[in-house]
Amino acid sequence: MAVTPTHIPTEILRLLTAQEAAEYRLVPFAREAGRIRCYGETGHDYTAAAEELEVLYGWQVEVVPIAADDLQRLLLQHYRPGAQTASAAAGRTAEIGQGRQFLFALVGEALRDNASDIHLEPYEQRCRIRMRIDGKLAERYVVERAQYMPLVNQIKILASLDISEKRLPQDGRIGYDRDGEKFDVRVSTLPTIYGEKIVLRLLTRRVELLELRNLGFSARQYEDYCRAIARPFGMVLICGPTGSGKSTTLYATLRRLNALTDNILTIEDPIEYTLEGVNQVQLKEEIGLTFTAALRTFLRQDPDIIMLGEIRDGATAEMAVRSSLTGHLLFSTIHTNTAWGAVARLSDMGVHPYLVADTLVMTVAQRLARLLCPHCKRHAEATDEVRRLLPDVAIDRYCEPVGCERCFYTGYAGRRAVYEVIPMDDELAAAVRSGRTDVAPLLAERGIPSLRDAVVDLFRRGETSLDEVIPLLNY
Numbered sequence: 001m002a003v004t005p006t007h008i009p010t011e012i013l014r015l016l017t018a019q020e021a022a023e024y025r026l027v028p029f030a031r032e033a034g035r036i037r038c039y040g041e042t043g044h045d046y047t048a049a050a051e052e053l054e055v056l057y058g059w060q061v062e063v064v065p066i067a068a069d070d071l072q073r074l075l076l077q078h079y080r081p082g083a084q085t086a087s088a089a090a091g092r093t094a095e096i097g098q099g100r101q102f103l104f105a106l107v108g109e110a111l112r113d114n115a116s117d118i119h120l121e122p123y124e125q126r127c128r129i130r131m132r133i134d135g136k137l138a139e140r141y142v143v144e145r146a147q148y149m150p151l152v153n154q155i156k157i158l159a160s161l162d163i164s165e166k167r168l169p170q171d172g173r174i175g176y177d178r179d180g181e182k183f184d185v186r187v188s189t190l191p192t193i194y195g196e197k198i199v200l201r202l203l204t205r206r207v208e209l210l211e212l213r214n215l216g217f218s219a220r221q222y223e224d225y226c227r228a229i230a231r232p233f234g235m236v237l238i239c240g241p242t243g244s245g246k247s248t249t250l251y252a253t254l255r256r257l258n259a260l261t262d263n264i265l266t267i268e269d270p271i272e273y274t275l276e277g278v279n280q281v282q283l284k285e286e287i288g289l290t291f292t293a294a295l296r297t298f299l300r301q302d303p304d305i306i307m308l309g310e311i312r313d314g315a316t317a318e319m320a321v322r323s324s325l326t327g328h329l330l331f332s333t334i335h336t337n338t339a340w341g342a343v344a345r346l347s348d349m350g351v352h353p354y355l356v357a358d359t360l361v362m363t364v365a366q367r368l369a370r371l372l373c374p375h376c377k378r379h380a381e382a383t384d385e386v387r388r389l390l391p392d393v394a395i396d397r398y399c400e401p402v403g404c405e406r407c408f409y410t411g412y413a414g415r416r417a418v419y420e421v422i423p424m425d426d427e428l429a430a431a432v433r434s435g436r437t438d439v440a441p442l443l444a445e446r447g448i449p450s451l452r453d454a455v456v457d458l459f460r461r462g463e464t465s466l467d468e469v470i471p472l473l474n475y
Contacts, residue, residue, distance in 0.1 A: 018079035038119035122195035157188040175357040216417035234361035235324040267294035295319040308332040339365035357432040376404035399462035418454035451475040
């Protein structure tokens with residue numbers, strides 16, 4: 001019989017570790033009293049496996065036979081091979097709170113699966129652990145409430161946080177140094193009605209991610225960007241929502257500009273990557289070390305290049321403009337949906353348009369799009385829906401996600417940034433001074449692609465799916 005694609009609860013899947021599931025060739029999908037129901041391979045004799053599981057855990061095992069290919073698909077989809085999982089490191093789930101093995105194996109598992117964040121979340125009856133992979137959260141573990149608090153305390157101790165303070169949010173860091181991998185894990189705690197929710201952000205120091213050429217710029221965008229960052233002074237703004245890759249673009253830029261002849265200063269909240277040769281300052285608003293105060297001090301530190309983590313308010317925007325006016329090259333991020341939106345946002349913060357026009361040398365907007373797995377993506381004929389969504393794009397065939405062993409049946413493998421890059425010139429500067437908002441004709445004259453154009457180009461080349469295009473159709 002074939003497997004109908006139904007959701008299997010995480011707490012059922014974790015009845016067996018990845019090693020046990022592979023060894024017994026079983027995938028549990030339901031539990032009733034002292035009996036578990038498992039998918040097994042048609043024609044395989046499970047008598048010995050059932051007896052062994054009954055001795056070990058006291059379960060009676062009922063095997064539902066399915067095709068060998070379907071079973072292999074389930075095993076790869078739910079139990080990722082090739083490394084020790086966190087549950088295997090803990091032995092059984094009851095031992096999660098009794099040592100560091102589970103925590104460090106959890107981080108190692110997230111690293112192996114290219115996850116950016118680990119979420120630990122308490123609820124009334126249970127607690128769960130999810131990982132953000134390629135921008136989407138996936139549930140990995142369910143933890144009993146009795147084991148959750150010891151796990152939280154372990155994390156807080158390792159991050160040098162106050163374990164007695166459960167009413168206020170806290171932030172800290174854990175150093176991970178295992179199996180040749182060395183990086184920081186940023187820790188953020190948040191008190192909720194059922195306990196403290198924790199998010200672990202993996203700040204992996206992968207050099208290939210900090211190369212400008214590898215980020216996703218087109219050939220022309222790359223040339224325009226490199227020309228702008230080579231300017232001796234001015235302001236370059238990177239725009240986009242949280243999680244769109246702005247920090248990675250900034251760090252790749254600083255890595256490119258890092259030279260013995262330049263003094264580079266940064267003020268960040270938090271410091272996500274450490275760069276040798278760059279003077280990095282951690283924001284500490286509780287003692288008065290704000291973005292504005294740091295920028296004021298930076299101007300007395302003989303800087304060549306300044307990186308400001310984020311322009312959040314009018315005072316910071318004013319200091320950023322002043323810094324770039326006085327002969328410094330300044331990089332920062334700002335939360336806007338489009339590249340030109342940064343101009344309007346600075347005006348809303350009280351910066352005079354003529355100052356923006358005189359200092360802004362480039363504004364960049366970016367998003368992250370998931371890439372289709374190259375091993376299993378499938379070509380399809382363009383449907384009426386595709387033509388309706390993209391009426392101005394001539395497309396006969398496109399690619400859609402399928403899922404295979406190499407992508408663990410997600411259909412996707414990695415992400416790439418898509419950019420809108422606007423280099424400022426005299427005519428665009430005049431548009432800023434006059435407060436003009438409809439600059440689409442000016443950008444079209446210069447052949448500057450929008451975010452929509454960039455992601456549609458990925459779609460036409462068969463590198464991403466329609467689902468990734470739809471959110472950017474209006475940008």
